[in-house]
Amino acid sequence: MRPIAIFAALLLTLTGCTQAQDPPKSHESNIGVQLFMWNWNSIAAECEFLAQAGYDWVLTSPPQEHITGDPWWVHYQPVSYELQSRLGTEAQFKEMVQSCGDHGIEIITDAVINHMSAQDSGVGYFGTEFSKSVYPGLYNESDFHNCQLTANNQILNYNNVLEVQSCELLGLSDLNTSKPEVIATLKSYLEKLLDTGVAGVRIDAAKHIYAPELAVILEDLPEATVVMHEVIAGGPLQPEQYTDTGLAWEFEYPANIKSYFDSNVISSAANASRWSGYLPSTDAISFITNHDTERNRSALSFREPKVFEFGTAILLAEGYGSPQLYSAYAFDDYDFAPIDNRGLISSPDCDSVVAPNASYTQGEWICQHRWQSTINMIEFRKQTDGKQITNTKKDRGIFGMGREDAGYFLINIGNAAYSAEIETMLPPGVYCDVYNAVEDCDSYKIEIDDDSILRFEIPAETAIAIHRGLLDQ
Ligand code: LM2
Ligand code: CA
Numbered sequence: 001m002r003p004i005a006i007f008a009a010l011l012l013t014l015t016g017c018t019q020a021q022d023p024p025k026s027h028e029s030n031i032g033v034q035l036f037m038w039n040w041n042s043i044a045a046e047c048e049f050l051a052q053a054g055y056d057w058v059l060t061s062p063p064q065e066h067i068t069g070d071p072w073w074v075h076y077q078p079v080s081y082e083l084q085s086r087l088g089t090e091a092q093f094k095e096m097v098q099s100c101g102d103h104g105i106e107i108i109t110d111a112v113i114n115h116m117s118a119q120d121s122g123v124g125y126f127g128t129e130f131s132k133s134v135y136p137g138l139y140n141e142s143d144f145h146n147c148q149l150t151a152n153n154q155i156l157n158y159n160n161v162l163e164v165q166s167c168e169l170l171g172l173s174d175l176n177t178s179k180p181e182v183i184a185t186l187k188s189y190l191e192k193l194l195d196t197g198v199a200g201v202r203i204d205a206a207k208h209i210y211a212p213e214l215a216v217i218l219e220d221l222p223e224a225t226v227v228m229h230e231v232i233a234g235g236p237l238q239p240e241q242y243t244d245t246g247l248a249w250e251f252e253y254p255a256n257i258k259s260y261f262d263s264n265v266i267s268s269a270a271n272a273s274r275w276s277g278y279l280p281s282t283d284a285i286s287f288i289t290n291h292d293t294e295r296n297r298s299a300l301s302f303r304e305p306k307v308f309e310f311g312t313a314i315l316l317a318e319g320y321g322s323p324q325l326y327s328a329y330a331f332d333d334y335d336f337a338p339i340d341n342r343g344l345i346s347s348p349d350c351d352s353v354v355a356p357n358a359s360y361t362q363g364e365w366i367c368q369h370r371w372q373s374t375i376n377m378i379e380f381r382k383q384t385d386g387k388q389i390t391n392t393k394k395d396r397g398i399f400g401m402g403r404e405d406a407g408y409f410l411i412n413i414g415n416a417a418y419s420a421e422i423e424t425m426l427p428p429g430v431y432c433d434v435y436n437a438v439e440d441c442d443s444y445k446i447e448i449d450d451d452s453i454l455r456f457e458i459p460a461e462t463a464i465a466i467h468r469g470l471l472d473q
Contacts, residue, residue: 200226
């Protein structure tokens with residue numbers, strides 16, 4: 001018996017890295033997780049675990065006051081910038097930022113600044129009375145675009161930049177981000193978010209804001225503020241147009257990962273040119289799914305937990321971008337949100353989660369970020385930081401990838417076992433297969449022989465991962 005955690009602690013002591021001072025993290029080893037719809041108290045409680053597991057940052061759902069209603073997406077219809085929502089109060093938000101910070105976990109929060117609501121009128125979650133184009137103390141009619149390019153002012157043609165940026169996305173009243181008063185109001189909202197201690201913001205619907213106007217909105221934020229732009233490439237609008245002022249999600253990444261599992265052919269993953277169309281790694285956030293792609297089925301989802309687990313492992317094994325993992329709840333209905341009997345978002349219970357289940361029922365929190373293989377792959381990511389991809393292996397359902405002398409990852413998504421004989425750069429020795437070893441390495445040893453060859457019969461639908469941090473001799 002040799003629990004992995006103990007081994008890792010031992011390794012730390014042996015290498016003398018016991019000081020509080022951590023080595024500087026590269027962008028690619030800065031690991032985040034989107035805790036979609038997790039309430040503030042639950043995130044606060046999770047940060048100790050996240051820190052131990054090697055996570056660095058959390059992306060939250062939007063914190064501002066929203067329209068009332070049951071669906072999860074009410075949070076994407078702001079009615080004021082009070083930090084009061086079904087996810088928690090302002091005090092709870094601040095307390096989360098503080099206690100996560102105490103554990104070294106940074107909070108990135110979702111800033112919905114392109115638009116307000118799509119409702120003709122109503123009373124918000126915190127009591128704000130509003131109409132679609134009047135939000136007391138913030139905006140009135142003249143602060144919104146009136147694009148007059150389409151019959152109902154909504155975006156129809158994604159090839160027309162003016163339409164995408166000044167008409168209404170899904171009928172959501174679109175802020176006139178060229179107007180000084182609007183810019184000032186958005187600046188003060190972002191400042192308010194930053195004042196809570198968050199490390200940065202996700203700019204929701206960034207593509208729908210003209211990049212130079214967004215740059216003005218962001219220009220006074222402290223230098224170190226992390227900005228993450230959501231720009232799904234389409235027509236003339238590309239994420240590259242936004243990376244002067246922040247990072248951007250590379251949406252080709254999850255699409256490619258999904259395509260391998262759809263086709264049962266993963267060999268092209270080992271194709272170096274696959275990345276040539278991606279954003280430069282240092283500008284990118286890499287991910288296998290988010291709350292939108294999980295719902296529109298353009299990426300992996302909780303419905304295939306084993307595939308989701310594989311996809312997460314590939315994401316962590318490859319050195320591309322700052323990886324953002326995803327953890328949320330099961331659903332049958334697109335709109336469904338897990339609500340408790342007080343009308344608040346329910347609290348996840350992730351204790352005892354170590355592996356994916358066969359299936360989940362609506363409302364169940366999946367806790368993907370706690371799966372043991374995922375946590376072990378976070379360590380793989382850190383152990384292989386800065387290493388090139390080498391010694392690739394491709395063969396239909398087979399994708400093998402070395403990270404120089406620091407690690408090797410191999411996956412077989414085919415339906416037959418595969419006798420691998422792969423040259424690596426790893427020093428000879430007995431390694432622990434961290435993808436499969438949950439409690440200890442005893443039955444999960446993999447040998448690299450004297451010629452640095454990995455000889456291993458990998459069963460169908462299996463992945464293995466070895467790295468230099470867990471080497472027996
Ligand atoms: C985003 N990124 O740019 C979010 O990631 C995405 O989740 C948001 O849409 C979107 N932009 C706007 O902030 C979500 C959700 C939509 C939902 C909107 C507004 O994906 O389904 O739209 O929030 O709450 C809903 C209804 C839709 C209706 C709209 C307006 O689903 O059918 O459109 O409200 O009433 C008529
Ligand atoms: Ca807009």
